[in-house]
Amino acid sequence: MGLDFSYNIAVAEELGNIRCGGIPMAIGVQASMATPALTRFGSHELKKQFLVPTIAGDFVACLGISEAGAGSDVANIKTTAVRKGDEYVINGGKMWITSGSQADWMCLLANTSEGPPHRNKSLICLPMNLPGIHVAKKIDKLGMKSSDTAQIFFEDVRVPCKNLIGEEGKGFTYQMLQFQEERLWGVAIALTPMETIIQETIEYTQQRKVFGQPVLHNQTVHFRLAELATEVELLRSLLHRAVALYVEGNDVTKFASMAKLKAGRLTREVTDSCLQFWGGMGFTSEVLVSRFYRDLRLMSIGGGTDETMLSIICKYMDILPRK
Ligand SMILES: Cc1cc2nc3c(=O)[nH]c(=O)nc-3n(C[C@H](O)[C@H](O)[C@H](O)COP(=O)(O)OP(=O)(O)OC[C@H]3O[C@@H](n4cnc5c(N)ncnc54)[C@H](O)[C@@H]3O)c2cc1C
Numbered sequence: 001m002g003l004d005f006s007y008n009i010a011v012a013e014e015l016g017n018i019r020c021g022g023i024p025m026a027i028g029v030q031a032s033m034a035t036p037a038l039t040r041f042g043s044h045e046l047k048k049q050f051l052v053p054t055i056a057g058d059f060v061a062c063l064g065i066s067e068a069g070a071g072s073d074v075a076n077i078k079t080t081a082v083r084k085g086d087e088y089v090i091n092g093g094k095m096w097i098t099s100g101s102q103a104d105w106m107c108l109l110a111n112t113s114e115g116p117p118h119r120n121k122s123l124i125c126l127p128m129n130l131p132g133i134h135v136a137k138k139i140d141k142l143g144m145k146s147s148d149t150a151q152i153f154f155e156d157v158r159v160p161c162k163n164l165i166g167e168e169g170k171g172f173t174y175q176m177l178q179f180q181e182e183r184l185w186g187v188a189i190a191l192t193p194m195e196t197i198i199q200e201t202i203e204y205t206q207q208r209k210v211f212g213q214p215v216l217h218n219q220t221v222h223f224r225l226a227e228l229a230t231e232v233e234l235l236r237s238l239l240h241r242a243v244a245l246y247v248e249g250n251d252v253t254k255f256a257s258m259a260k261l262k263a264g265r266l267t268r269e270v271t272d273s274c275l276q277f278w279g280g281m282g283f284t285s286e287v288l289v290s291r292f293y294r295d296l297r298l299m300s301i302g303g304g305t306d307e308t309m310l311s312i313i314c315k316y317m318d319i320l321p322r323k
Contacts, residue, residue: 008185016191021145035054046163061106064094064097084158096139097151108126109175122167123171181246184256195232208279257304258313
């Protein structure tokens with residue numbers, strides 16, 4: 001039981017057409033960020049309780065990995081889930097949680113033992129209506145303003161141990177696997193906005209005349225747009241290749257990280273270059289290009305930063321210095 005991944009990716013490419021960034025973000029968390037580990041490793045009971053209503057759209061899911069003191073360094077999270085009888089008692093807090101103030105449940109990463117940081121963590125399905133869960137604030141952001149991003153604290157939150165996803169101590173590994181779907185989804189969701197911006201820029205620069213000719217007739221403009229369109233197609237090809245390998249059961253960590261890195265870089269290039277061709281209009285809130293300039297800036301940060309992607313790629317190339 002679960003969501004078919006190649007279908008998710010196809011939907012994500014389509015979702016890029018929705019001009020409200022908050023909707024794709026929430027759907028992405030629901031389908032490709034908070035649920036892949038539950039789908040793959042969760043018990044039948046847990047899937048019935050959390051996954052089925054999430055797929056049906058009756059539950060809103062969120063993913064609780066990042067903390068105020070640990071974003072890129074996931075191994076360093078401090079939230080604990082201490083076993084007491086047949087319950088975990090959770091203390092700590094999570095930061096940057098998309099859909100956090102509205103979610104019915106969180107896929108929570110917490111330390112369940114004192115052991116080494118890659119083997120002491122577990123993923124837990126945490127209902128968000130339990131006593132001791134405090135949504136501290138909705139975070140005011142540069143972009144993605146219609147997406148709810150929250151800081152959340154846990155104070156002696158008690159959750160049944162049966163809410164554990166898979167095996168205790170495997171949470172870090174499960175999350176690293178879960179990240180692959182999140183990152184490929186992130187790439188898919190960026191493609192259509194980039195194409196839309198390029199197309200809108202073509203249309204605007206065709207009709208906007210400067211020094212007696214359309215802006216588009218300047219070679220520097222039409223060559224640049226052609227180059228950006230080419231890069232978008234290259235990224236799409238890498239995405240499709242990675243997804244095809246993934247659904248065949250291969251480890252695509254390297255390709256997913258490369259695609260995510262490129263998507264972060266390219267969304268910045270496309271939105272920055274295109275905004276420039278709109279002149280003053282590009283700097284207003286009236287046009288989509290300025291909205292995407294702000295919203296898509298998240299691509300280089302959320303789901304792992306560009307630098308984190310580079311570190312992973314280096315690891316796979318065996319060129320990352322060992323500590
Ligand atoms: C809008 C938004 C929504 C989010 N949604 C969620 C969510 O739903 N759930 C969730 O768990 N998290 C979420 N995040 C958190 C996101 O995953 C983190 O912001 C991201 O992983 C970076 O962590 P950080 O912000 O703590 O940056 P830091 O880890 O503090 O990094 C700061 C800078 O240092 C750089 N850096 C780190 N290590 C290295 C290195 N080795 N070499 C060079 N540079 C390095 C980073 O790349 C970055 O540029 C969201 C974030 C945002 C902004």
